[in-house]
Amino acid sequence: MSNHLSERINSMSTSATLAMAAKARELRNQGKDIIGLSLGEPDFNIPDFIKEAAKIAIDENYSSYSPVDGYVDLKQAISNKFKRDNNLEYGLNQIVVSTGAKQSLANVAMCMLNKGDEVILPAPYWVSYSDIVKLAEGIPVEVPTSIETDFKITAAQLEAAITPKTKMLWFSSPCNPSGSVYSQEELEGLAEVLRNHPNIYVVSDEIYEHINFRGGHVSIAGIEGMYDRTITVNGVSKAFAMTGWRIGYIGAADWIAKACTKFQGQNTSGANAIAQRATITALEAPVSKIQFMIDKFHERRDLILGLLGEIEGFNLNVPEGAFYVFPDISSFFGKTLNGTKIENASDFALYLLEHANVATVTGQAFGNPNCIRISYAASEDEIREAVKRIKAVV
Numbered sequence: 070m071s072n073h074l075s076e077r078i079n080s081m082s083t084s085a086t087l088a089m090a091a092k093a094r095e096l097r098n099q100g101k102d103i104i105g106l107s108l109g110e111p112d113f114n115i116p117d118f119i120k121e122a123a124k125i126a127i128d129e130n131y132s133s134y135s136p137v138d139g140y141v142d143l144k145q146a147i148s149n150k151f152k153r154d155n156n157l158e159y160g161l162n163q164i165v166v167s168t169g170a171k172q173s174l175a176n177v178a179m180c181m182l183n184k185g186d187e188v189i190l191p192a193p194y195w196v197s198y199s200d201i202v203k204l205a206e207g208i209p210v211e212v213p214t215s216i217e218t219d220f221k222i223t224a225a226q227l228e229a230a231i232t233p234k235t236k237m238l239w240f241s242s243p244c245n246p247s248g249s250v251y252s253q254e255e256l257e258g259l260a261e262v263l264r265n266h267p268n269i270y271v272v273s274d275e276i277y278e279h280i281n282f283r284g285g286h287v288s289i290a291g292i293e294g295m296y297d298r299t300i301t302v303n304g305v306s307k308a309f310a311m312t313g314w315r316i317g318y319i320g321a322a323d324w325i326a327k328a329c330t331k332f333q334g335q336n337t338s339g340a341n342a343i344a345q346r347a348t349i350t351a352l353e354a355p356v357s358k359i360q361f362m363i364d365k366f367h368e369r370r371d372l373i374l375g376l377l378g379e380i381e382g383f384n385l386n387v388p389e390g391a392f393y394v395f396p397d398i399s400s401f402f403g404k405t406l407n408g409t410k411i412e413n414a415s416d417f418a419l420y421l422l423e424h425a426n427v428a429t430v431t432g433q434a435f436g437n438p439n440c441i442r443i444s445y446a447a448s449e450d451e452i453r454e455a456v457k458r459i460k461a462v463v
Protein backbone atom coordinates (compact mmCIF):
# COMPACT_ATOMS: atom_id res chain seq x y z
CA MET A 70 0.00 0.00 0.00
CA SER A 71 3.00 2.31 0.15
CA ASN A 72 2.02 3.81 -3.23
CA HIS A 73 -1.00 5.30 -1.42
CA LEU A 74 1.36 7.46 0.59
CA SER A 75 2.01 11.02 -0.50
CA GLU A 76 4.68 11.81 -3.06
CA ARG A 77 6.08 14.07 -0.37
CA ILE A 78 6.91 11.20 1.98
CA ASN A 79 7.78 8.75 -0.76
CA SER A 80 10.45 11.07 -2.08
CA MET A 81 11.94 11.76 1.34
CA SER A 82 14.97 9.77 2.50
CA THR A 83 15.14 8.31 5.98
CA SER A 84 17.54 10.12 8.30
CA ALA A 85 20.77 8.16 7.85
CA THR A 86 21.98 8.93 11.38
CA LEU A 87 18.77 7.70 12.98
CA ALA A 88 18.60 4.70 10.61
CA MET A 89 22.13 3.60 11.51
CA ALA A 90 21.39 4.03 15.21
CA ALA A 91 18.26 1.88 14.81
CA LYS A 92 20.24 -0.79 12.95
CA ALA A 93 22.91 -0.82 15.67
CA ARG A 94 20.19 -1.17 18.33
CA GLU A 95 18.61 -4.06 16.41
CA LEU A 96 21.92 -5.91 16.10
CA ARG A 97 22.60 -5.33 19.78
CA ASN A 98 19.22 -6.85 20.61
CA GLN A 99 20.27 -9.89 18.60
CA GLY A 100 23.17 -10.26 20.98
CA LYS A 101 25.92 -8.62 18.88
CA ASP A 102 28.48 -6.51 20.69
CA ILE A 103 28.04 -3.32 18.65
CA ILE A 104 29.90 -0.10 19.46
CA GLY A 105 27.63 2.74 18.37
CA LEU A 106 29.55 5.69 16.96
CA SER A 107 26.81 6.67 14.54
CA LEU A 108 24.55 8.97 16.48
CA GLY A 109 25.63 12.48 17.36
CA GLU A 110 24.55 12.57 20.95
CA PRO A 111 26.53 13.34 24.10
CA ASP A 112 26.97 10.27 26.30
CA PHE A 113 26.81 12.38 29.47
CA ASN A 114 23.80 12.55 31.75
CA ILE A 115 21.95 15.84 31.93
CA PRO A 116 23.67 17.88 34.68
CA ASP A 117 21.83 17.61 38.02
CA PHE A 118 21.06 21.31 38.33
CA ILE A 119 19.02 21.10 35.11
CA LYS A 120 17.23 17.94 36.24
CA GLU A 121 16.30 19.69 39.47
CA ALA A 122 14.72 22.56 37.54
CA ALA A 123 12.56 20.09 35.61
CA LYS A 124 11.43 18.39 38.82
CA ILE A 125 10.47 21.74 40.30
CA ALA A 126 8.52 22.59 37.13
CA ILE A 127 6.52 19.36 37.46
CA ASP A 128 5.71 20.15 41.08
CA GLU A 129 4.75 23.70 40.12
CA ASN A 130 2.24 22.23 37.66
CA TYR A 131 3.65 23.42 34.38
CA SER A 132 1.22 21.12 32.68
CA SER A 133 -0.73 23.32 30.27
CA TYR A 134 0.09 24.44 26.77
CA SER A 135 2.79 27.07 26.82
CA PRO A 136 2.65 30.11 24.53
CA VAL A 137 3.29 28.74 20.99
CA ASP A 138 6.62 30.56 20.67
CA GLY A 139 7.78 29.66 24.19
CA TYR A 140 7.46 31.02 27.74
CA VAL A 141 8.28 34.70 28.03
CA ASP A 142 10.91 34.11 30.73
CA LEU A 143 12.55 31.42 28.58
CA LYS A 144 12.67 33.82 25.63
CA GLN A 145 14.21 36.39 27.97
CA ALA A 146 16.86 33.84 29.00
CA ILE A 147 17.53 33.13 25.30
CA SER A 148 17.77 36.83 24.56
CA ASN A 149 20.27 37.21 27.42
CA LYS A 150 22.23 34.21 26.17
CA PHE A 151 22.46 35.69 22.65
CA LYS A 152 23.79 38.90 24.16
CA ARG A 153 26.20 37.17 26.57
CA ASP A 154 27.66 34.57 24.21
CA ASN A 155 27.19 36.05 20.74
CA ASN A 156 26.87 39.80 21.29
CA LEU A 157 23.59 39.65 19.37
CA GLU A 158 20.53 41.68 20.35
CA TYR A 159 17.36 39.68 19.78
CA GLY A 160 14.17 41.03 21.36
CA LEU A 161 11.49 38.68 22.62
CA ASN A 162 9.44 39.09 19.42
CA GLN A 163 12.46 37.77 17.48
CA ILE A 164 12.75 34.47 19.32
CA VAL A 165 10.84 31.22 18.75
CA VAL A 166 11.32 28.13 20.90
CA SER A 167 10.69 24.80 19.15
CA THR A 168 10.81 21.04 19.62
CA GLY A 169 14.52 20.79 18.91
CA ALA A 170 16.68 22.73 16.48
CA LYS A 171 15.53 20.26 13.86
CA GLN A 172 12.03 21.65 14.13
CA SER A 173 13.40 25.21 14.14
CA LEU A 174 15.06 24.43 10.81
CA ALA A 175 11.90 22.85 9.40
CA ASN A 176 9.85 25.89 10.46
CA VAL A 177 12.25 28.22 8.70
CA ALA A 178 12.20 26.16 5.50
CA MET A 179 8.41 25.99 5.46
CA CYS A 180 8.08 29.72 6.12
CA MET A 181 10.79 31.02 3.80
CA LEU A 182 10.92 28.77 0.74
CA ASN A 183 8.75 28.75 -2.34
CA LYS A 184 8.80 25.99 -4.90
CA GLY A 185 12.04 26.05 -6.86
CA ASP A 186 13.93 28.35 -4.50
CA GLU A 187 17.55 27.30 -4.28
CA VAL A 188 19.32 26.75 -0.98
CA ILE A 189 23.10 26.61 -1.01
CA LEU A 190 24.44 23.81 1.19
CA PRO A 191 28.21 23.74 1.59
CA ALA A 192 28.93 20.00 1.58
CA PRO A 193 29.42 18.14 3.82
CA TYR A 194 26.29 19.43 5.56
CA TRP A 195 24.17 18.05 8.36
CA VAL A 196 22.17 15.07 7.19
CA SER A 197 18.66 16.56 7.49
CA TYR A 198 19.21 19.89 5.70
CA SER A 199 18.67 18.49 2.26
CA ASP A 200 15.42 16.68 3.04
CA ILE A 201 14.03 19.55 5.08
CA VAL A 202 14.65 21.88 2.14
CA LYS A 203 13.09 19.43 -0.32
CA LEU A 204 10.03 18.98 1.87
CA ALA A 205 9.48 22.73 1.58
CA GLU A 206 9.83 22.34 -2.23
CA GLY A 207 13.18 24.10 -2.25
CA ILE A 208 16.14 22.84 -4.25
CA PRO A 209 19.32 21.97 -2.34
CA VAL A 210 22.38 23.17 -4.22
CA GLU A 211 25.41 21.36 -2.88
CA VAL A 212 28.77 23.10 -3.00
CA PRO A 213 31.41 20.42 -2.52
CA THR A 214 34.46 20.96 -0.35
CA SER A 215 37.24 18.57 0.51
CA ILE A 216 39.73 17.81 3.20
CA GLU A 217 42.25 20.14 1.47
CA THR A 218 40.15 23.19 2.43
CA ASP A 219 39.22 21.74 5.83
CA PHE A 220 35.74 21.12 4.39
CA LYS A 221 34.90 24.85 4.31
CA ILE A 222 33.66 26.84 1.33
CA THR A 223 35.45 29.90 0.10
CA ALA A 224 33.90 33.22 -0.84
CA ALA A 225 34.63 32.47 -4.50
CA GLN A 226 32.76 29.15 -4.29
CA LEU A 227 29.79 30.88 -2.70
CA GLU A 228 29.75 33.55 -5.40
CA ALA A 229 29.89 30.90 -8.13
CA ALA A 230 26.96 28.97 -6.64
CA ILE A 231 24.61 31.97 -6.54
CA THR A 232 21.91 32.18 -9.24
CA PRO A 233 18.84 34.40 -9.57
CA LYS A 234 16.92 31.62 -7.80
CA THR A 235 19.15 31.50 -4.71
CA LYS A 236 17.09 32.19 -1.61
CA MET A 237 19.25 30.98 1.25
CA LEU A 238 22.61 29.69 2.46
CA TRP A 239 22.46 27.04 5.20
CA PHE A 240 25.52 25.97 7.15
CA SER A 241 26.67 24.85 10.58
CA SER A 242 29.78 26.06 12.41
CA PRO A 243 31.15 24.13 14.24
CA CYS A 244 30.13 21.79 11.46
CA ASN A 245 28.37 18.49 11.73
CA PRO A 246 29.88 16.28 10.25
CA SER A 247 33.37 17.74 9.62
CA GLY A 248 33.97 19.52 12.93
CA SER A 249 35.26 22.52 10.97
CA VAL A 250 34.90 25.96 12.51
CA TYR A 251 34.66 29.10 10.35
CA SER A 252 36.90 31.91 11.54
CA GLN A 253 35.90 35.57 11.71
CA GLU A 254 37.85 36.26 8.49
CA GLU A 255 36.25 33.37 6.64
CA LEU A 256 32.77 34.51 7.62
CA GLU A 257 33.66 38.11 6.69
CA GLY A 258 34.57 36.75 3.25
CA LEU A 259 31.21 35.04 2.84
CA ALA A 260 29.39 38.13 4.15
CA GLU A 261 31.18 40.30 1.62
CA VAL A 262 29.76 38.17 -1.18
CA LEU A 263 26.29 38.19 0.35
CA ARG A 264 26.26 41.98 0.73
CA ASN A 265 26.07 42.14 -3.07
CA HIS A 266 23.04 39.86 -3.05
CA PRO A 267 20.59 41.49 -0.65
CA ASN A 268 17.82 38.94 -1.22
CA ILE A 269 19.74 35.95 0.09
CA TYR A 270 19.05 34.79 3.65
CA VAL A 271 21.38 32.82 5.87
CA VAL A 272 20.57 29.97 8.23
CA SER A 273 23.41 29.81 10.72
CA ASP A 274 23.16 26.60 12.71
CA GLU A 275 25.17 27.19 15.88
CA ILE A 276 24.06 24.20 17.92
CA TYR A 277 27.70 23.18 18.56
CA GLU A 278 28.87 26.68 19.50
CA HIS A 279 30.15 25.66 22.94
CA ILE A 280 31.84 22.50 21.68
CA ASN A 281 34.60 24.48 20.07
CA PHE A 282 38.21 23.62 20.92
CA ARG A 283 39.83 26.65 19.38
CA GLY A 284 37.48 29.03 21.21
CA GLY A 285 36.01 32.24 19.89
CA HIS A 286 32.74 31.18 18.31
CA VAL A 287 31.66 33.69 15.64
CA SER A 288 28.00 34.28 14.72
CA ILE A 289 27.59 35.47 11.15
CA ALA A 290 24.60 37.58 12.27
CA GLY A 291 27.10 39.85 14.03
CA ILE A 292 28.92 40.72 10.80
CA GLU A 293 28.06 43.93 8.99
CA GLY A 294 24.93 43.67 6.85
CA MET A 295 24.06 40.15 8.02
CA TYR A 296 21.85 40.67 11.08
CA ASP A 297 18.53 41.32 9.32
CA ARG A 298 18.89 38.42 6.95
CA THR A 299 20.33 35.77 9.25
CA ILE A 300 18.30 33.19 11.13
CA THR A 301 20.47 32.08 14.03
CA VAL A 302 19.56 28.54 15.09
CA ASN A 303 20.61 27.00 18.37
CA GLY A 304 19.44 24.53 21.00
CA VAL A 305 20.31 22.69 24.17
CA SER A 306 20.72 19.14 22.81
CA LYS A 307 24.48 19.19 22.42
CA ALA A 308 26.01 21.53 24.99
CA PHE A 309 23.72 20.43 27.83
CA ALA A 310 23.33 16.77 26.82
CA MET A 311 19.57 17.34 26.55
CA THR A 312 18.92 15.61 23.21
CA GLY A 313 15.76 13.81 24.33
CA TRP A 314 14.23 16.89 25.92
CA ARG A 315 13.80 18.45 22.48
CA ILE A 316 14.37 22.18 22.84
CA GLY A 317 15.76 24.36 20.06
CA TYR A 318 15.27 28.01 19.18
CA ILE A 319 15.88 30.75 16.65
CA GLY A 320 16.76 34.41 16.74
CA ALA A 321 15.64 36.21 13.58
CA ALA A 322 13.87 39.23 12.15
CA ASP A 323 10.49 39.69 13.87
CA TRP A 324 8.49 38.90 10.72
CA ILE A 325 10.33 35.59 10.33
CA ALA A 326 9.77 34.73 13.99
CA LYS A 327 6.09 35.59 13.61
CA ALA A 328 5.74 33.30 10.59
CA CYS A 329 7.50 30.43 12.39
CA THR A 330 5.15 30.88 15.35
CA LYS A 331 2.14 30.76 13.02
CA PHE A 332 3.47 27.61 11.35
CA GLN A 333 4.28 25.94 14.66
CA GLY A 334 0.82 26.87 15.95
CA GLN A 335 -0.66 24.57 13.32
CA ASN A 336 1.86 21.80 13.88
CA THR A 337 2.99 21.21 17.44
CA SER A 338 1.41 24.04 19.46
CA GLY A 339 4.89 24.67 20.84
CA ALA A 340 7.56 22.84 22.77
CA ASN A 341 7.29 20.67 25.88
CA ALA A 342 6.51 22.79 28.98
CA ILE A 343 8.77 21.00 31.49
CA ALA A 344 11.73 20.98 29.13
CA GLN A 345 11.25 24.70 28.48
CA ARG A 346 11.36 25.45 32.21
CA ALA A 347 14.54 23.41 32.60
CA THR A 348 16.08 25.19 29.63
CA ILE A 349 15.81 28.52 31.47
CA THR A 350 18.08 27.11 34.18
CA ALA A 351 20.45 25.60 31.58
CA LEU A 352 20.86 28.85 29.65
CA GLU A 353 21.20 31.05 32.72
CA ALA A 354 24.06 28.94 34.05
CA PRO A 355 27.60 30.10 33.30
CA VAL A 356 29.32 28.10 30.56
CA SER A 357 31.79 26.96 33.24
CA LYS A 358 29.09 24.55 34.46
CA ILE A 359 29.33 22.51 31.25
CA GLN A 360 33.05 23.01 30.64
CA PHE A 361 33.84 19.50 31.93
CA MET A 362 31.94 18.00 28.97
CA ILE A 363 33.69 20.25 26.47
CA ASP A 364 37.07 19.33 27.96
CA LYS A 365 36.22 15.63 27.71
CA PHE A 366 35.21 15.98 24.06
CA HIS A 367 38.51 17.75 23.42
CA GLU A 368 40.48 14.90 25.02
CA ARG A 369 38.53 12.33 23.05
CA ARG A 370 39.07 14.24 19.82
CA ASP A 371 42.81 14.02 20.39
CA LEU A 372 42.56 10.35 21.33
CA ILE A 373 40.57 9.27 18.28
CA LEU A 374 42.62 11.41 15.87
CA GLY A 375 45.81 9.81 17.17
CA LEU A 376 44.44 6.29 16.93
CA LEU A 377 42.81 6.66 13.51
CA GLY A 378 45.90 8.43 12.23
CA GLU A 379 47.77 5.13 12.66
CA ILE A 380 45.49 3.38 10.17
CA GLU A 381 46.74 3.46 6.62
CA GLY A 382 44.12 4.81 4.22
CA PHE A 383 42.39 7.10 6.73
CA ASN A 384 42.91 10.71 5.70
CA LEU A 385 41.87 13.11 8.46
CA ASN A 386 41.34 16.83 9.00
CA VAL A 387 41.67 18.19 12.51
CA PRO A 388 38.12 18.96 13.64
CA GLU A 389 38.04 22.05 15.85
CA GLY A 390 34.57 21.55 17.23
CA ALA A 391 31.48 19.33 17.57
CA PHE A 392 32.18 15.65 18.33
CA TYR A 393 32.80 13.96 15.01
CA VAL A 394 35.71 12.94 12.85
CA PHE A 395 35.09 12.71 9.14
CA PRO A 396 37.89 10.65 7.58
CA ASP A 397 38.27 10.44 3.84
CA ILE A 398 38.41 6.70 3.20
CA SER A 399 38.23 6.82 -0.59
CA SER A 400 41.61 5.05 -0.83
CA PHE A 401 39.70 1.83 -0.03
CA PHE A 402 37.35 2.20 -3.01
CA GLY A 403 37.84 -0.58 -5.54
CA LYS A 404 39.52 -2.83 -2.97
CA THR A 405 38.20 -6.11 -1.62
CA LEU A 406 38.35 -6.54 2.15
CA ASN A 407 37.62 -10.00 3.58
CA GLY A 408 35.67 -10.88 0.45
CA THR A 409 33.63 -7.64 0.44
CA LYS A 410 34.09 -5.27 -2.49
CA ILE A 411 34.21 -1.66 -1.31
CA GLU A 412 32.83 0.64 -4.01
CA ASN A 413 31.83 3.65 -1.92
CA ALA A 414 31.52 5.10 1.59
CA SER A 415 28.19 3.34 2.21
CA ASP A 416 29.83 -0.04 1.47
CA PHE A 417 32.65 0.89 3.83
CA ALA A 418 30.32 1.89 6.70
CA LEU A 419 28.33 -1.30 6.24
CA TYR A 420 31.53 -3.31 6.13
CA LEU A 421 32.63 -1.80 9.46
CA LEU A 422 29.26 -2.60 10.98
CA GLU A 423 29.27 -6.20 9.81
CA HIS A 424 32.94 -7.07 10.27
CA ALA A 425 34.08 -4.82 13.12
CA ASN A 426 30.72 -4.41 14.90
CA VAL A 427 31.24 -0.64 14.83
CA ALA A 428 28.41 1.65 13.70
CA THR A 429 29.42 4.79 11.78
CA VAL A 430 27.54 6.78 9.10
CA THR A 431 28.29 7.03 5.40
CA GLY A 432 29.44 10.46 4.22
CA GLN A 433 27.01 10.08 1.32
CA ALA A 434 24.21 11.15 3.67
CA PHE A 435 26.11 14.38 4.39
CA GLY A 436 26.82 15.15 0.76
CA ASN A 437 30.38 13.82 0.72
CA PRO A 438 30.73 10.34 -0.79
CA ASN A 439 34.45 9.95 0.07
CA CYS A 440 34.10 10.01 3.84
CA ILE A 441 32.46 8.34 6.79
CA ARG A 442 31.39 10.08 9.98
CA ILE A 443 32.48 8.73 13.32
CA SER A 444 31.01 10.22 16.49
CA TYR A 445 33.40 10.30 19.42
CA ALA A 446 30.68 11.14 21.93
CA ALA A 447 31.51 7.81 23.54
CA SER A 448 33.69 6.63 26.41
CA GLU A 449 37.44 6.41 25.94
CA ASP A 450 37.30 2.63 26.31
CA GLU A 451 34.70 2.41 23.55
CA ILE A 452 36.77 4.68 21.31
CA ARG A 453 39.92 2.59 21.84
CA GLU A 454 38.11 -0.68 21.28
CA ALA A 455 36.24 0.62 18.20
CA VAL A 456 39.42 1.85 16.51
CA LYS A 457 41.21 -1.40 17.38
CA ARG A 458 38.44 -3.34 15.69
CA ILE A 459 38.41 -1.05 12.64
CA LYS A 460 42.17 -1.40 12.31
CA ALA A 461 41.90 -5.18 12.47
CA VAL A 462 39.45 -5.40 9.56
CA VAL A 463 40.99 -2.88 7.19
Ligand code: PMP
Nearest residue numbers: 169170171195241245304306317
Ligand atom coordinates in the same frame (compact mmCIF):
# COMPACT_ATOMS: atom_id res chain seq x y z
N1 PMP B 1 21.76 20.89 13.63
C1 PMP B 1 22.84 20.11 13.69
C2 PMP B 1 24.07 20.53 12.97
C3 PMP B 1 22.80 18.89 14.40
O1 PMP B 1 23.87 18.12 14.46
C4 PMP B 1 21.61 18.53 15.05
C5 PMP B 1 21.63 17.20 15.73
N2 PMP B 1 20.73 16.84 16.52
C6 PMP B 1 20.51 19.39 14.97
C7 PMP B 1 20.62 20.56 14.24
C8 PMP B 1 19.19 19.09 15.60
O2 PMP B 1 19.27 19.12 16.97
P1 PMP B 1 18.01 19.00 17.92
O3 PMP B 1 16.81 18.82 17.07
O4 PMP B 1 18.29 17.83 18.79
O5 PMP B 1 17.97 20.27 18.70
Ligand code: GLU
Nearest residue numbers: 084086087107108109245
Ligand atom coordinates in the same frame (compact mmCIF):
# COMPACT_ATOMS: atom_id res chain seq x y z
N1 GLU C 1 22.16 15.39 15.03
C1 GLU C 1 22.56 14.10 15.49
C2 GLU C 1 23.41 13.43 14.43
O1 GLU C 1 23.79 14.07 13.47
C3 GLU C 1 21.38 13.31 15.95
C4 GLU C 1 20.62 12.54 14.92
C5 GLU C 1 19.63 13.33 14.19
O2 GLU C 1 19.00 14.20 14.78
O3 GLU C 1 19.50 13.07 12.99
O4 GLU C 1 23.72 12.29 14.58
